[in-house]
Amino acid sequence: MQHISSRLIHGQTPQKDATFNRSLKTPIFESASFDFATAEEAENAFTGASEAFAYSRISNPTVTELQNRLKVFSNAEHCLCVASGMAAISNVFLTLCSSGDNIITSQYLFGNTLSFFSKTLRSFGIEARFSNLEQPSSIIENIDDNTRAIFLELPTNPQLIVFDVPAISQIAREKNIPLIVDNTVLTPYLFPCDQHNVDIEIFSNTKFVSGGATSIGGTILVYPSDKWANNPKLEADCQKFGRDAFYKRLFKEIYRNIGACLSPNNAYLQLLGLETLTLRIDRIMDNTLEIARFLQDQPKVETVRYGALENDPGYNLTKQLSQGKAGCLINMALKDKTACFQFMNALEMIRRGTNFCDNKSMIIHPASTIYWDFSREDKQKMCISEGMLRLSVGLEDLSDIKADIEQALSTI
Ligand SMILES: Cc1ncc(COP(=O)(O)O)c(C=O)c1O
Structure with a gap:
C-alpha cells in the first residue's frame, strides 16, 4: 500500500x-x-x-x-x-x-x-x-x-x-x-x-x-x-x-x-x-482557506493570519514545508475584547470551546482563557492581544459557517 x-x-x-x-x-x-x-x-x-x-x-x-x-x-x-x-x-x-x-x-x-x-x-x-x-x-x-x-x-x-x-x-x-x-x-x-x-x-x-x-x-x-x-x-x-x-x-x-x-x-x-484522518484534514483545509479569505473581506475584522493566504508572512514557508496547507486554525483580530466577546456570544452554530481540529467549528478568546494568568507584559511578548480570536474551522458546510460569522459580525 x-x-x-x-x-x-x-x-x-x-x-x-x-x-x-x-x-x-x-x-x-x-x-x-x-x-x-x-x-x-x-x-x-x-x-x-x-x-x-x-x-x-x-x-x-x-x-x-x-x-x-x-x-x-x-x-x-x-x-x-x-x-x-x-x-x-x-x-x-x-x-x-x-x-x-x-x-x-x-x-x-x-x-x-x-x-x-x-x-x-x-x-x-x-x-x-x-x-x-x-x-x-x-x-x-x-x-x-x-x-x-x-x-x-x-x-x-x-x-x-x-x-x-x-x-x-x-x-x-x-x-x-x-x-x-x-x-x-x-x-x-x-x-x-x-x-x-x-x-x-x-x-x-x-x-x-x-x-x-x-x-x-x-x-x-x-x-x-x-x-x-x-x-x-x-x-x-x-x-x-x-x-x-x-x-x-x-x-x-x-x-x-x-x-x-x-x-x-x-x-x-x-x-x-486515524481511519478518516486524511479525509477530514482535506475537507477542513479547503474550508479553512475559504473562511480565511472570507474573513479578510470583512471590514470589522482588522487582521487575519493564516499561512495559506497569499499575503500572509508565512505563505512561502507554508508552500515549502506543507504543500501550502496551514491547518484548521485562523488567527483573527477584532477591535478589542468587547467586540470579541460580543461576536462570540452572537455565534449560533460555531461553538465557544478550547479545542481545535474538531469536526465542529470552534472559537476562543486566548487572552482571557488559555493565557488568562500571564501578565499583560508577557502576553504582549507572546503577541496575545485583547482583540485576538482563535477560530478552529470544522467540517460543516461552508455556507453555514460563513452565515454564522456574518450574522455575528453584524451585531458588533
Ligand atoms: C500545540 C499544542 N501542543 C500540545 C498541546 C497539549 O495537548 P493535550 O491537551 O492533549 O495535552 C496542545 C493543546 O491544545 C496544543 O495546542
Missing part, C-alpha cells in the same frame, strides 16, 4: 492476526495486567528479553496497535503513545534534561507548554531560553554545552507563525542538538518530520488524530539520530543501545515512572480517528 490514507486504515499490512479473532476493528483490551504461562515468561517480560504484555501502564495491545499505525504514518523509528499532548512533552524533556541544562525555544507556544517550560522545568533547575526563532541565526548565541534541545511548534498556536524549519534544523545538525517539533496543528500528513531532520516529533492526539475530539492523548515519535551521544545523561544508554538510547531511557524509565499512559479505550477511539 503506497498511499497514506490506505495505510492509516490498514496499517503496514492488513491485520490478519488470529489473536484478534480476525475482528476488523482492534479490540479494546481493558485489562490492567496479563497472565504469564510460566515464571520464566514473567522474567523475560520484565527484563525486556520478550515483548510480552505485563501491565497496561507499560504496554497494552490496543495502545501498541495505535503506536504501530502511527509509525507507519510518520516513518518514525519508535512511537510511544501517552495520556495527553502535555504528557508527551513532559516525558520528552524529563528524559533529555537534568538540573543545570537548558533548552532553546520560542515565546510563541501553547499556554501549558509555555507554563511547563517557564515554571515546571525551571523549578527543577532546567532553563528555557526563549529565542527569536523567526531569525534562526539568533539561536546560536543562546546555545552552550548544556543545551539539550531546540523545540518549536509548527505553526505556533495561536499566533500561527511559521518558522524556517530547514534553517533551524541545519543549526541543530551543526551544533549536534536534537530538534523537537510539536506537529499538533499539521500532523505527519501535512508536515513530514522525517524529511526535515527532526529528531523527536510530538503531537496531541486530542486534535486531528482522535477523530473529531473524542478523547485525550499524545504521541512521541523518535527518528533515527546520532545526537544522543552529546547528552551526558544518555551516555550510558548510548554505550548500551546506540542510536536507540533516547527511546530506551524514555520507555524503560521516565514513561513508566511518570505513569501517564494512554488508556486502551482512548487508543481505540484514536485508531478509529
Whole structure:
C-alpha cells in the first residue's frame, strides 16, 4: 500500500492476526495486567528479553496497535503513545534534561507548554531560553554545552507563525542538538518530520488524530539520530543501545515512572480517528482557506493570519514545508475584547470551546482563557492581544459557517 490514507486504515499490512479473532476493528483490551504461562515468561517480560504484555501502564495491545499505525504514518523509528499532548512533552524533556541544562525555544507556544517550560522545568533547575526563532541565526548565541534541545511548534498556536524549519534544523545538525517539533496543528500528513531532520516529533492526539475530539492523548515519535551521544545523561544508554538510547531511557524509565499512559479505550477511539484522518484534514483545509479569505473581506475584522493566504508572512514557508496547507486554525483580530466577546456570544452554530481540529467549528478568546494568568507584559511578548480570536474551522458546510460569522459580525 503506497498511499497514506490506505495505510492509516490498514496499517503496514492488513491485520490478519488470529489473536484478534480476525475482528476488523482492534479490540479494546481493558485489562490492567496479563497472565504469564510460566515464571520464566514473567522474567523475560520484565527484563525486556520478550515483548510480552505485563501491565497496561507499560504496554497494552490496543495502545501498541495505535503506536504501530502511527509509525507507519510518520516513518518514525519508535512511537510511544501517552495520556495527553502535555504528557508527551513532559516525558520528552524529563528524559533529555537534568538540573543545570537548558533548552532553546520560542515565546510563541501553547499556554501549558509555555507554563511547563517557564515554571515546571525551571523549578527543577532546567532553563528555557526563549529565542527569536523567526531569525534562526539568533539561536546560536543562546546555545552552550548544556543545551539539550531546540523545540518549536509548527505553526505556533495561536499566533500561527511559521518558522524556517530547514534553517533551524541545519543549526541543530551543526551544533549536534536534537530538534523537537510539536506537529499538533499539521500532523505527519501535512508536515513530514522525517524529511526535515527532526529528531523527536510530538503531537496531541486530542486534535486531528482522535477523530473529531473524542478523547485525550499524545504521541512521541523518535527518528533515527546520532545526537544522543552529546547528552551526558544518555551516555550510558548510548554505550548500551546506540542510536536507540533516547527511546530506551524514555520507555524503560521516565514513561513508566511518570505513569501517564494512554488508556486502551482512548487508543481505540484514536485508531478509529486515524481511519478518516486524511479525509477530514482535506475537507477542513479547503474550508479553512475559504473562511480565511472570507474573513479578510470583512471590514470589522482588522487582521487575519493564516499561512495559506497569499499575503500572509508565512505563505512561502507554508508552500515549502506543507504543500501550502496551514491547518484548521485562523488567527483573527477584532477591535478589542468587547467586540470579541460580543461576536462570540452572537455565534449560533460555531461553538465557544478550547479545542481545535474538531469536526465542529470552534472559537476562543486566548487572552482571557488559555493565557488568562500571564501578565499583560508577557502576553504582549507572546503577541496575545485583547482583540485576538482563535477560530478552529470544522467540517460543516461552508455556507453555514460563513452565515454564522456574518450574522455575528453584524451585531458588533
Ligand atoms: C500545540 C499544542 N501542543 C500540545 C498541546 C497539549 O495537548 P493535550 O491537551 O492533549 O495535552 C496542545 C493543546 O491544545 C496544543 O495546542
